[in-house]
Amino acid sequence: METVFRAIAAYMVLLVMLRITGRRQGKRMTSFEILLIFLLGGQMTQSILGEDRSFVNAFIGVSTVALMHALFATWKQRSELVERLVDGTPILVYADGRWIEESMDMVRVQREDVRASARGEGIDDFEKVRYAIVERNGSISIIKK
Amino acid sequence: MAEPERGENIIYENVPFERRWMRFERSMWLVLSLSLLAASFGVFGRGAHARQTQRSAPLTVEYDSVVRSRTQTPIVVKVDGSATQAGHVRLLLSGALLDKARLLDIVPKPASEEVFEQGVALTFKTLPGKPASMTLVQKVEGGMGRVQSHLGVDHGSSPLTLNQLILP
Numbered sequence: 397m398e399t400v401f402r403a404i405a406a407y408m409v410l411l412v413m414l415r416i417t418g419r420r421q422g423k424r425m426t427s428f429e430i431l432l433i434f435l436l437g438g439q440m441t442q443s444i445l446g447e448d449r450s451f452v453n454a455f456i457g458v459s460t461v462a463l464m465h466a467l468f469a470t471w472k473q474r475s476e477l478v479e480r481l482v483d484g485t486p487i488l489v490y491a492d493g494r495w496i497e498e499s500m501d502m503v504r505v506q507r508e509d510v511r512a513s514a515r516g517e518g519i520d521d522f523e524k525v526r527y528a529i530v531e532r533n534g535s536i537s538i539i540k541k
Numbered sequence: 542m543a544e545p546e547r548g549e550n551i552i553y554e555n556v557p558f559e560r561r562w563m564r565f566e567r568s569m570w571l572v573l574s575l576s577l578l579a580a581s582f583g584v585f586g587r588g589a590h591a592r593q594t595q596r597s598a599p600l601t602v603e604y605d606s607v608v609r610s611r612t613q614t615p616i617v618v619k620v621d622g623s624a625t626q627a628g629h630v631r632l633l634l635s636g637a638l639l640d641k642a643r644l645l646d647i648v649p650k651p652a653s654e655e656v657f658e659q660g661v662a663l664t665f666k667t668l669p670g671k672p673a674s675m676t677l678v679q680k681v682e683g684g685m686g687r688v689q690s691h692l693g694v695d696h697g698s699s700p701l702t703l704n705q706l707i708l709p
Binding site: 412 | 554555558559566570
């Protein structure tokens, strides 16, 4: 039973830690971000399992984390507040020729990140961009004029 | 700041929420920084703040007042020469040291061990009339909260009470 409590605590701690360390693009993680995920996960594994290295204990830990994940996914779906708390909301960082500095600070995005996303969309002139939005998963969507 | 009409139908941004979240994020960074600072001083164990010394002649005990579950911590027991006149000293242990923790190692090894109703007695050979020092390596098995142990010597003053906080 201790493994279950430890896994629940670890899940909650990691959820908050990942959320407060900012948005990151899952598909395009840099080595800087991989380092964060890898170390956070590694540190927690040890505390969930403790000294019991048995398969049964690992199974209990993994099952608890999986159930917590399913529970939060369902809760997110049913509650807009929980969804906002867990995933955040999309943030407009560029609109109609104007950079929105406050929003850029909130999501810690630099102008070059937005320009890179525009280039990725095949845009050769930033004047053609109408909106740039930092999505909940950290990716930057570009909407053309 | 975004104006409501801009891309409203596809973006659904919630700037007031994100502002509140940013304040929460920053307060959490402060909490984490303060926690790390506190940890470096031993507030969560394994630091200068956690280390305590208790003395009641002829016994002096150095121990961690905050211990982490499943980690090893040393308890250093020093006995004045007045308690070793007979060439041995008998250390009496009881309480959480035996109930909640395991003694992984005792250095030096006791010459004999006896079990009595409240705890155990460890007898160490010593040089007659000379001070002696023993180290007990404690490992708390689990749980959390405040626990008490008692440690004394035969024919000495009343046993010392070691108060320890167990952290998960």
